[in-house]
Amino acid sequence: MAIKGLIGVIGGSGFVGSELCAQLIASGYSVKLLTRNASKCRHLKVLPSLSIVQIKDYQANTLTTALKDCRALINLIGILNEKGNDGKEFHRIHVGITRAALNACENAKIPRLLQMSALNAHADAPSHYLRSKGKAENYLKTFSAPRVHYTIFQPSVIFGEGDSFLNRFADLLKTVPGVFPLACANARFAPVYVGDVAKKIVVSIDDKASYNQSYELCGPHIYSLKELVQYTANVCGYSRKVIGLPMFLSKLQASVFEYVPGKPFSKDNFNSLKLDSICDQCIPCTTSLSAIAPTYLANR
Numbered sequence: 001m002a003i004k005g006l007i008g009v010i011g012g013s014g015f016v017g018s019e020l021c022a023q024l025i026a027s028g029y030s031v032k033l034l035t036r037n038a039s040k041c042r043h044l045k046v047l048p049s050l051s052i053v054q055i056k057d058y059q060a061n062t063l064t065t066a067l068k069d070c071r072a073l074i075n076l077i078g079i080l081n082e083k084g085n086d087g088k089e090f091h092r093i094h095v096g097i098t099r100a101a102l103n104a105c106e107n108a109k110i111p112r113l114l115q116m117s118a119l120n121a122h123a124d125a126p127s128h129y130l131r132s133k134g135k136a137e138n139y140l141k142t143f144s145a146p147r148v149h150y151t152i153f154q155p156s157v158i159f160g161e162g163d164s165f166l167n168r169f170a171d172l173l174k175t176v177p178g179v180f181p182l183a184c185a186n187a188r189f190a191p192v193y194v195g196d197v198a199k200k201i202v203v204s205i206d207d208k209a210s211y212n213q214s215y216e217l218c219g220p221h222i223y224s225l226k227e228l229v230q231y232t233a234n235v236c237g238y239s240r241k242v243i244g245l246p247m248f249l250s251k252l253q254a255s256v257f258e259y260v261p262g263k264p265f266s267k268d269n270f271n272s273l274k275l276d277s278i279c280d281q282c283i284p285c286t287t288s289l290s291a292i293a294p295t296y297l298a299n300r
């Protein structure tokens with residue numbers, strides 16, 4: 001297949017990035033994956049036309065130098081929890097790196113910047129995570145024209161092999177016998193398959209209709225968090241009964257888990273879950289959870 005050009009990817013060493021890099025290469029692009037830690041990308045070395053470049057930081061100068069041959073940049077960098085709880089790390093990573101990415105595109109004359117955001121991202125959203133993603137979007141919308149065309153993707157929770165959502169609940173369910181108490185059990189999601197998300201990003205690169213557009217990405221079905229966790233237990237073969245905690249206990253659980261190493265649940269996560277993660281106007285992503293999740297949950 002003819003090589004369509006070199007695409008720079010940042011934040012691509014993780015779950016979504018691994019699928020995205022594979023799809024970019026299958027579609028005829030070559031990929032330059034920038035990372036802070038090349039050893040985290042060993043699993044991607046098998047992909048032809050993929051080069052891994054270890055960089056010391058995500059400052060604009062570093063990115064400009066590393067990306068100079070690229071014709072588009074895809075920014076997947078994101079964190080779900082920060083070390084403190086004042087929002088500064090969310091801002092530094094989501095807004096700061098977006099600003100650096102846009103500056104690098106301008107300096108290196110890269111005309112396309114594709115940005116991974118999240119459903120409900122908004123400068124006035126209830127959590128630091130969603131607010132910082134929203135502010136990063138606003139930065140692109142305000143400052144990208146005329147030299148760089150952006151496209152923003154706002155997915156609901158993403159599932160697929162290696163996800164940190166169903167797999168995390170599967171791990172927790174394994175350690176809690178009998179009844180599983182669940183915070184924010186009524187929050188609703190439209191889980192979207194990682195393969196569908198990656199496909200939408202890949203086809204947008206050269207699609208002029210996607211220039212300066214934002215796309216919500218949702219799967220075909222809506223579930224409550226309780227339904228998703230009970231489903232995970234059932235597929236894993238764990239005999240568990242998931243019960244929803246009332247709001248005050250959900251908040252208390254978030255306040256306690258905030259201090260557990262690895263922050264399995266935080267006050268910021270609790271605040272994000274105040275909004276249902278479902279689409280108003282979405283690009284239809286058709287792969288259902290039930291078609292995929294059993295393939296990686298059933299034999300854990």
Ligand SMILES: NC(=O)c1ccc[n+]([C@@H]2O[C@H](COP(=O)([O-])OP(=O)(O)OC[C@H]3O[C@@H](n4cnc5c(N)ncnc54)[C@H](OP(=O)(O)O)[C@@H]3O)[C@@H](O)[C@H]2O)c1
Nearest residue numbers: 011012013014015016017035036076077078116118157158
């Ligand atoms: N997974 C979901 O359900 C979901 C839903 C909605 C939106 N999203 C968004 O989709 C994107 C990709 O998600 P993912 O699940 O693939 O995430 P992931 O596996 O955690 O990977 C995210 C990437 O962010 C970079 N990163 C992490 N911490 C960083 C830090 N402190 N400073 C700089 N870079 C850092 C890492 O790049 P290096 O280590 O290579 O430098 C990593 O590869 C994120 O922006 C996320 O917010 C995900």
